[in-house]
Amino acid sequence: MGAPDRRVGMRFYGGHCMRRLYAVLFTLVAVVSTGLPAQANPIDRLAPGHWYKVPGSFMKDVAPQPYDSKVRNIIDAWSGAAFDTKRHRLVVWGGGHNDYWGNELYVFDVNTLRWQRLNDPYWPAKDFGWGVGVTVLPDGSPGSRHTYDGMVYLPVQDRLWESGGSIWRSGNGVQDTEEFDFSTLKWEHKLRAPHAADGVATGYDPVSGHVFMYWCGWLTEYDPVADTWATRGQAACNSSFVGAVDPVNRKFVVLGRGKAYVYALSSSGSIARQDLGAVGDGASVMMNANAPGFVYDPAIGKFVGWAGGTEVYTLDLSVSPPRWSRIPAAADNTVTPTPPAHNGTYGRWQYVPSKNVFILVNGVDQDVYFYKLSSARAASPTSGSSSPAPTASLSLGVDKGTVVSGSGVRLTWNGGNVSRCTASGGWSGAKAVSGSEGVGPLSADRVFTLTCSGSSGSVARSVAVSVTPAPSTSSPPSTSSAPSTSSPASPAGGGVSGPAKPVLSSPGSGVGVRVRIAGAAFSDTDAGAT
Numbered sequence: 001m002g003a004p005d006r007r008v009g010m011r012f013y014g015g016h017c018m019r020r021l022y023a024v025l026f027t028l029v030a031v032v033s034t035g036l037p038a039q040a041n042p043i044d045r046l047a048p049g050h051w052y053k054v055p056g057s058f059m060k061d062v063a064p065q066p067y068d069s070k071v072r073n074i075i076d077a078w079s080g081a082a083f084d085t086k087r088h089r090l091v092v093w094g095g096g097h098n099d100y101w102g103n104e105l106y107v108f109d110v111n112t113l114r115w116q117r118l119n120d121p122y123w124p125a126k127d128f129g130w131g132v133g134v135t136v137l138p139d140g141s142p143g144s145r146h147t148y149d150g151m152v153y154l155p156v157q158d159r160l161w162e163s164g165g166s167i168w169r170s171g172n173g174v175q176d177t178e179e180f181d182f183s184t185l186k187w188e189h190k191l192r193a194p195h196a197a198d199g200v201a202t203g204y205d206p207v208s209g210h211v212f213m214y215w216c217g218w219l220t221e222y223d224p225v226a227d228t229w230a231t232r233g234q235a236a237c238n239s240s241f242v243g244a245v246d247p248v249n250r251k252f253v254v255l256g257r258g259k260a261y262v263y264a265l266s267s268s269g270s271i272a273r274q275d276l277g278a279v280g281d282g283a284s285v286m287m288n289a290n291a292p293g294f295v296y297d298p299a300i301g302k303f304v305g306w307a308g309g310t311e312v313y314t315l316d317l318s319v320s321p322p323r324w325s326r327i328p329a330a331a332d333n334t335v336t337p338t339p340p341a342h343n344g345t346y347g348r349w350q351y352v353p354s355k356n357v358f359i360l361v362n363g364v365d366q367d368v369y370f371y372k373l374s375s376a377r378a379a380s381p382t383s384g385s386s387s388p389a390p391t392a393s394l395s396l397g398v399d400k401g402t403v404v405s406g407s408g409v410r411l412t413w414n415g416g417n418v419s420r421c422t423a424s425g426g427w428s429g430a431k432a433v434s435g436s437e438g439v440g441p442l443s444a445d446r447v448f449t450l451t452c453s454g455s456s457g458s459v460a461r462s463v464a465v466s467v468t469p470a471p472s473t474s475s476p477p478s479t480s481s482a483p484s485t486s487s488p489a490s491p492a493g494g495g496v497s498g499p500a501k502p503v504l505s506s507p508g509s510g511v512g513v514r515v516r517i518a519g520a521a522f523s524d525t526d527a528g529a530t
Contacts, residue, residue: 043110043355048374049330051310051337053367054113059092059106060364062117068126072364073099074106078146078198078240078291080346081361082153082160084182085434088354090361090368091153091160096145097171101126103137103144105160105180108368110352110359119185125168133170141187142178144168149242149291149346150196152204152211154224156412156436158182161224163193163213164200173197177222191227195220199239201254205265206414207247207397209436212265214254215239219263219271225410233263235273242294242346247395247414248301249317255294256344260287262322267399282313282324292340293349297373298393298416299356304373306349306360308340312373327373337369338362353416392418394452396461405470408440411448411463418452418459425449425462442467 046052063071073079079094089107094100102121109116122137125144134143145165152161160180167174174197177190195218202213211222212232219233243254245265252263253276260276260283276287286292286305293306303315310329315322341348341362349360352370360369393416398409415421415433423431426446427439433452445467451460 041111041113043113043357043370046357046370046372047330048372049328050333050372051329051335052370052372053335053337054370055367057108057113057115057368058365059108059115059361062106062115063364064102064104064117064121068100068102070095070100071102074102075348075361075363076341076343078148078166078343078346080147080149080151081348081350082151083350083352083359084153084160085155085353086158087182088352090348090350090359091151092348092361093151093160093162094145094147096143096147096168097166098130098169099146101128101144101168103141103168108359108361110355110370113368118182128169131170133167133172133174135167135174135176136189140189142176142189145174146198147346148198148200148240148344150200150202150213151347152202154179154204154209154211155206155434156209157224159224161211161222163202163211163222164196164198164215166198173199179224190224191229193220193222194218194229194231199241201239201241201243203243203245203252205245205247205252206434207250207395207412208265208267208399209410209412212243212245212252212263214241214243214252214261217273219252219273232269233271233273240291240344242291242344244294244296244303246296246301246303246317247298247397248393251317253294253303253315253317255287256289256291258288262317267401276322278315278322278324280324281326282315285326286313286315286324290340291344291346293345293358293360295349295351295358297351298353298395298414299391300373301393304351304358306340306345306358306371310336312358312371314373335369337371338366356417392416392452392454392457392459394418394421394450394459394461396448396450396463398448398463398465400465401463402466402468403440403442405443405467406441408438408442409465410436410438411450412436413450413461415452415459417454417456419454421450421452423448423450426465 042052060071074094077099081090081092084091088110092106095102104121105118107116107118122139122141137143145167147165150162150164154161163177165174175192177193179188196215200213200215202211204211213220216237216239217235221230221232238259241254241256245252250265252265254261261273262276263271285307289307295304297304305313312327314325337360352359358371396413398411400409403409418433421431421433423429426448447462447464449462
């Protein structure tokens, strides 16, 4: 019998040792990963009146490669942003004219404090000749453009919405409207705006779920459910403002470059443009600023604006005349944000509901900033005392106050500093802290109540809907055998008339293509852009 092959035993012994070593290492890794606390988000510790700079938070670090220096114009060239409240992200999109060809989107996550590029640009657009303005590219995505204040986040549809702008590479103003689906990372083209081009200002109304847009004296309203536009007013032409909606006082404010206007929102009819006529410390600063940061803060029920430096300004529409208040930074604040972009801040100053802070970015090669404001500082800006937590707030609205029996209504609500909501009265059940819901058919008058609560307290709102009897459909007995001479009813139409949306297909090609060359009806006001 031959000697045993020791190599087999050695292999077995070695394998046994390696398995034991792997087990020990796995145990150590598990202990370390579960035993260490998660790193706290510094935004959660931000004190009222203080700024915070996120170190190393340059948007350009996630730009397409090879890097194009024109990426800086995604922010520098008249472009804004919106805030995705579901994922807690600032969404930035811009470029256009002769400034940048790429149409990719960027997001900054307030939980991870990191930038991410959601998609790639349409690379062939880089080689478009001067004067070419393709609004819808062969891959179905919209062409790059100055976005101004033309973007909002639609919380019910969970989409980014944009309209108007100045297109790459011609600079022509466009009326296109599109939505970006965050789940599919695809664009969907909607009905074109009846009045839009470069320099639009928009505001999302959580009560109606609609978008109000101002351009060159025109006020228009977009319904994202029906995909329809309605023209609500016309006045003397001036543009390049920023806008926001106060859902509680039912006002849409646009301002900047020496003007400040207000619209009293209603469900139908024409709405007159009125001078804001605000007073107080900051009225001239905000009105004369070049597209400053301007958003509504539901925690304090006021607009909050930023035009540079460490101070902010609040606008209270619950008093007459409306009043601005200057809110200085805390005495021990040590952080100062970078100056506003030369061509305006637009939507890159946004309120973050989940953190009760504001986010700001002024350049692709600059850090992101956060600012904390509290209701106590806003009410008493000179007080040196510490500020309590913000109070709970809630707006609840209905699209129609009176309906015919058998019809329905749509309720829209938006809660601030609350974590749960419950419906009662004409509806019931747990509800999200913000949203929109259709209710009906209704056969009798109803009162709809929503109660929301959280660590900041509880708040309730109610709206009433009146129901009228449906008109009789029976006809009186005929007194003549003569045939009727009435004309057939015309088919009902909806929205503002205009060109139908082209189908995204090319017959016989098998490829979905839609290309539109922007007309020269409107020229860009920033012809000197480089």
